[in-house]
Amino acid sequence: MACVCCVLDTILVAGYLGGSVILPSGADPTTKLVAIRWSIYNNVTFIATFSEGEFRNKYWKYKDRLELNTTTGDLEIKYLQADDDLRYTVLLEHPNNLERHNYVTLTVREKLRTPSIHIISRSLKDGFCTISLSCTSEDNVTLSWKPEQGFSERYLSGKPNQSSNEAVLWTSFSPNRNITFSCTATDGDLKEGKKHNLKCQGMSVISHPKSS
Numbered sequence: 001m002a003c004v005c006c007v008l009d010t011i012l013v014a015g016y017l018g019g020s021v022i023l024p025s026g027a028d029p030t031t032k033l034v035a036i037r038w039s040i041y042n043n044v045t046f047i048a049t050f051s052e053g054e055f056r057n058k059y060w061k062y063k064d065r066l067e068l069n070t071t072t073g074d075l076e077i078k079y080l081q082a083d084d085d086l087r088y089t090v091l092l093e094h095p096n097n098l099e100r101h102n103y104v105t106l107t108v109r110e111k112l113r114t115p116s117i118h119i120i121s122r123s124l125k126d127g128f129c130t131i132s133l134s135c136t137s138e139d140n141v142t143l144s145w146k147p148e149q150g151f152s153e154r155y156l157s158g159k160p161n162q163s164s165n166e167a168v169l170w171t172s173f174s175p176n177r178n179i180t181f182s183c184t185a186t187d188g189d190l191k192e193g194k195k196h197n198l199k200c201q202g203m204s205v206i207s208h209p210k211s212s
Helices: none
Strands: 004-016 021-023 035-040 045-051 054-056 066-068 075-077 087-094 098-109 116-125 128-136 142-147 154-158 166-173 177-187 190-201 204-211
Touching: 004 021, 021 098, 045 066, 116 190, 128 142, 128 177, 128 190, 142 154, 142 166, 166 177
Parallel strands: 004 098
Antiparallel strands: 021 075, 035 045, 035 087, 045 054, 066 075, 087 098, 116 128, 128 166, 142 177, 154 166, 177 190, 190 204
């Protein structure tokens, strides 16, 4: 009996060093899979296969790092390494000798570093706490400030100049309360944030930075 083979477009997936990522097989969820074969390189080096009810993961590079969903064909890679940044091929075998090749291109990125926050100025005057904060990052990212939910008093934020990798916050609020602002570093779909708790009480302003 002839084998019918279909090829679909490449799926793009991104993961982060040290983390986990799932490579979608692109299988038709309404059709049963009788065999799954994930491979890398042009010479078809198999890294994970499932056939006749048995899962095999013998390639040393991925030892103890792969988990195959035998229902969907999706492949999870754990503890991502820089050299996992590859194009992966999956061969799906359905009943009636129907085969399908799908391709997944995995991009492995470094996780964004947590931004740094420091106080520029702080004062208590005319019954209001006035505070300025600076948020900086070593990465080439977009930085933004956001107050905790429910904060309705005045605040302004922005870049002191277009060439700096810094976001400055100015806020003024009534004393005897805790206020939290978050600075978020964004690069495409990557985000990393840090929270900063401000407590203004009596004649003092106390600052408590903390990671989100």
